Amino acid sequence: MSNQYRAHNFWELVNFGRNHRQFKLKRLISFLSIGLAVVIAIASTTLSTPAVSALQVQVSPTNPKLGDTISVVIEQEPGTFSNTPAVKLQQKTYPAFAVAPNRFRAMLPTTPLEQPGVRQFQVVAGDQVRNIAVKVSDRSFPIQRINLPPGKSGINATQYELDRVAEFKKLVTSQKYWNGPFTRPNKGRISAIYGVRRYYNGKFAKDYYHRGVDYAGGVGSPIFAPASGRVALVGTVSQGFRIHGNIVGIDHGQGVTSAFLHLSRIDVKEGDMVKPGQVIGAVGATGAVTGPHLHWGLYVHGESVDPVPWRERGFN
Numbered sequence: 001m002s003n004q005y006r007a008h009n010f011w012e013l014v015n016f017g018r019n020h021r022q023f024k025l026k027r028l029i030s031f032l033s034i035g036l037a038v039v040i041a042i043a044s045t046t047l048s049t050p051a052v053s054a055l056q057v058q059v060s061p062t063n064p065k066l067g068d069t070i071s072v073v074i075e076q077e078p079g080t081f082s083n084t085p086a087v088k089l090q091q092k093t094y095p096a097f098a099v100a101p102n103r104f105r106a107m108l109p110t111t112p113l114e115q116p117g118v119r120q121f122q123v124v125a126g127d128q129v130r131n132i133a134v135k136v137s138d139r140s141f142p143i144q145r146i147n148l149p150p151g152k153s154g155i156n157a158t159q160y161e162l163d164r165v166a167e168f169k170k171l172v173t174s175q176k177y178w179n180g181p182f183t184r185p186n187k188g189r190i191s192a193i194y195g196v197r198r199y200y201n202g203k204f205a206k207d208y209y210h211r212g213v214d215y216a217g218g219v220g221s222p223i224f225a226p227a228s229g230r231v232a233l234v235g236t237v238s239q240g241f242r243i244h245g246n247i248v249g250i251d252h253g254q255g256v257t258s259a260f261l262h263l264s265r266i267d268v269k270e271g272d273m274v275k276p277g278q279v280i281g282a283v284g285a286t287g288a289v290t291g292p293h294l295h296w297g298l299y300v301h302g303e304s305v306d307p308v309p310w311r312e313r314g315f316n
């Protein structure tokens, strides 16, 4: 008995030693690779830009976490702009929009599905290029464990609703409709925050994260537009919005969109311009839900981002 116990302990020690060494090695490798990435970024910035760069770039927040929206403000000396700048990141190009004379801004989404670490992006304006490195930190999201009875697959979306929602999320209007921080869309308490990850029957759903914030407002409680915009999507259960339920989508401009799901009532129509605080509909339990609530999804260039920084600090 005591021998077995000792043997057991011995194996624990061996395994611990091995795991610990692997852990240290992994840390060393990740530390070296981040260091290398930063060195490359600094070197490439130095190499590709003239001694006096006409492109000034400000990135905020300075320490973004997964789910944050990254704002890239680009300034150039007056009279030197030939083209509207854009930001390139991992084969994607994000447009920048004028926010003041000689001042442009691009918004870059990040999501819980990405790996934390250094992002290298290029700011391109005409023939001028600046390489910027930004470290995106990890963030721990709450975990939800869902157990489904065997063979129960739930409700499937219709192709029609998937197409309509995908088309809506792709909107990039050059006009900026919002102004200042976003406001609460419903007075109910928050029942699920952004980014919750799930296990289904013990298996991690690697493509799932909660793409929005849930408000536990009662059926019929008003939903307010959190910011100005144009109503660009109105869909109903009878049209085939089986998962989303009755839905309103607001285009806030410059690639920023909001979707409001599971409504009992819709008070706006496509093309309407809305102001912050304006009632757009009421909380309901339509679509694939277990109870009445409002789901608010905020998208930047089609990716669901955390609305909290938009509510607290805002992007102007």
Ligand SMILES: [Zn+2]
Pocket: 192, 210, 212, 213, 214, 294, 295, 296
């Ligand atoms: Zn939700």
